[in-house]
Each structure stands twice: as structure tokens, then as C-alpha cells.
Amino acid sequence: MRTSAISVSGLRKAYGSKTVLEGIDFDVAAGSVFSLLGPDGAGKTTTIDVLTTLLRADAGTVRVAGHDVATEPGRVRAVIGAMGRSAAVDELLSGRGNLRRMADLKGVRSDSRVVGRLLERFDLVESADSLAATYSAGMRRKLDLAMTLVGDPQVIFLDEPTTGLDPRGRRTVWGIVRELVAEGTTIFLTTRYLEEADQLADQVAVLDRGRLAARGTPEELKRRIPGTHVRFRFADLFELDAAARVLAGSVRQDEELTLRVPSDGESKSLLALLGRLDAHAINAREFSVHTPDLDDVFRADATAFTDRRAQEASVTLTG
């Protein structure tokens, strides 16, 4: 069994009377990618801030690379790299200057080969001596990530590392994350792109109202969601009603004028469905075959969240 690079137990954090983390537990195996997902304001950044020693938890135990963040913050800081949402890049220094400054800050000998290798790895050689102020958003993000890697940290925290990057920049970051993991580094990642978690993460956890609502491999989470289905969209409620009567086992979403019908998605099954609609002179505006992805997991959790809110509201109203 692999050792834990991050181990979190009973983590609680409140800002004044607002509780953000209500006691969360998880483990991240060394040399793996763990992705924390959650709607805006769910507490992802708060979690990262506690794990990286920037913020003190109210309760619980957090160990990173075997060190307790509350009692050994210095040891934790010595073995981690963290890239937050606001860039650590100094605009008045060049790319090379920023990397050198980071090496000094981390007490790593500012070996020009180390800096040179990072500039190469991130495709920043040509602009290495230009001021970071002249860099594009993507270049700045790459420089920020390069700075995170100075000193070869064992555990790397990336808070939305590809938000705002174009597809090429995103692929570069993904490639680097994969290389780091292959070298044995552990990555803790928050992202708003579910495809990113699907592509990179060994384990995913969904944070919802202070608790971990779902946890598992991307595959396991996707299996929790109803399987492949065909989605039909109709011109109006009249057609939707008629189709819902004809297609057994379908689930309607009135607002979107859509109907989901479980199906294996094979052409024979599609022809049978279309044939049944046609036999009743029902026309679908469009249809698509849909296999579950992490987006569905996320939406299902968000729906559960909204449902609970609605239940609570009705309890309050009637209570």
C-alpha cells in the first residue's frame, strides 16, 4: 500500500459564525493526483490554505508529508510547493529573475541550470529576460507554476491552475502535472473544469456545504450517475407530453423541454426510439446520445443540494 502524502481528519474551519468546513476527512496517496471540486464558495481555497499552513484550522488533524501543519508548519513548508489563484509573479522582474528570487526564498541554491531547465520545461526560454509585466496571462501562469516547482517539492498544491488558459496552455499544464506524478510528486488540485479532474485525477472529492458529498475515482463517481441515455428536445410542452407518454422510463425536464431516455446508445436502439416517436407523429427538435461524465456527477450533487435547500425552506415556511 502507498503511504499517505496528505492525511486530513475532522478538519473544521469557520470564519466568525460562518462555518465553511464541517469536519472533513480524506487521504491522498503519495505520487497521486487528488482533485477537490465544489461550487463557488464551497471552501476549496480555505482547505488549500489550511493544508499549506496559511490558515489555522479550528479543529482536526492535517498531516502533509508526515508533518503536522499546526505543530510543524516550517517542515511542511519546506516540502511543499503551492500555486494560488493570485500569481506570485513579480512583474518588475524577468522570468529568470522571478525563478532566482523563488530559489532564494526557498533557500535553494540558485543554480543557473535549475532555472534554465525550468525555463525550458515551460517554454519560456525566449522571454526569460523580459519583464514579467510584458508576459501574456498564459505565460505568467506558466512562470508561476515553474516557480512552484523550484526546490523539487514532494507535494504540490494547485488552486485552479488552468483557469483562463487557452487549450494549448492547459495541455502544457496537464502534461507537466503528469510528468510530476510520474516522478513521484503528489498533486492536490482544485479545478472548475471537470474534464480536467477527469483527465488528471486518481481520486476526486466533491465539497458541498462544508462536507465531502462524494469521493472516489472519476470512474466510480460516474458510475453513481444513471448510465448512457438519449436526450430529446422538443419544440413545446405539448410534444414533450406526448413523447413522455410514448417513451417508457423517460425522465422529463420541463424547463428545458427535454426528455432523457435510458438507452445503450446503439443504432438499433436509436432507430427503435425514433420509430416509436414517428409512429405517433411526434417530432423531436434534436437528440443526442449522452454518456455520463463528471459534469453529470457535479450537476447531480448540485441538484441534491438545491433539493435540500428547497426542503429546508419548506420546513421553515411550514414549521
Ligand SMILES: Nc1ncnc2c1ncn2[C@@H]1O[C@H](COP(=O)(O)OP(=O)(O)OP(=O)(O)O)[C@@H](O)[C@H]1O
Ligand atoms: N477571510 C474570510 N473571512 C470571511 N469569510 C471568508 C473568508 N475567506 C473565505 N470566506 C468565505 O468562506 C466561504 C468559502 O470560501 P473559499 O474561498 O474557501 O471557497 P472556494 O470553494 O475556494 O470558492 P471560489 O471558487 O468561489 O473561490 C465563502 O463563502 C467565502 O465567502
